[in-house]
Amino acid sequence: MEQFRQKAAELKALVGSGGKKIVVLSHTNPDGDAIGSSLTWGHVLQGAGNDVTCILPNRYPAFLNWMEGIDRFVIAKENLDVAQKAIEQAEIVFCLDLNTIERLDETLCAAIEANTTAKRILIDHHLNPPTYYDLMFSYPEDCSTSFVVYRLVCEIFGVEVLDKSDAENLYTGIMTDTGNLSFSSLTPELFRAIAGLLERGLEIQKVNVAVYNAFTADRVRLLGYTLNKKMTLIENNTVSYIALSERELRRFNFQLGDSEGFVNYPLTITGVKMSAIFIETRKFIRVSLRSRGDEVDVNVFARKYFNGGGHKNAAGGRSYVSLAETVDHFIRSASEFLNHC
């Protein structure tokens, strides 16, 4: 706690009086937490008189379109010049919900590395952060980056600087990273933070409806198809996997973000302790992994078998072989991991 205070004071000296050129950056395939934390942090820094550019490597999923300020993001994939220029001129680069710069594409990495004078600051809750940041707010025990941002805002600027939209955006990050407040890291401090957000105007029901009841008919049908036809249980019904090919996705007019949350459904089956989903894209297979409780650490699993990582109960990775080969690799890896580790 003391260390947090000390580092926050250091940060306050940097950004508290304004006038700085700042870039706020988050990860590829941004989720609710990446976006909620970046938007609020960017808005608060701007409010303090800084010149802030929020950058995402690629576009956010359409179901988050309602978030206030989301159209202000510079999407590097669509506006690379603007993104590169902002990074080039930045005096401070904040990386949010982003444990390694390698989670960006090469052009953005190169732009950050080329700017050797900018201070690099991490605000994150992933495990094993790298050490090339000048200042690190890395709290793997926190449920979300949005919660870390809330704590920083309170410490540096005071909770009053948060408006209703900030409160909604931070709550979106907290809600989506905790499975609507049902996973781990649900501490008294978190609920005190939510109380604080309620006092700033947050309407939980509104955010719930906006995030969870805003899907297309195609997405709902894809979910039905996925669970009915594609879910496979192995290892004595303790492990589930789902593999969706590009062709299947096209049949349901797949949009970025449509498969968000699918991986959680198999965990609602008694006895299932690990769930995986494989989504085929043009370049590679996207791997998402989930588990419940302490028994299976999918962060370790993702690192060991799928060039990835994340958290104990939620991790991801990539596979560069075919979908069928990926599934075979998963079946073998799950057996090895569960029976010999």
Ligand SMILES: [Mn+2]
């Ligand atoms: Mn997160």
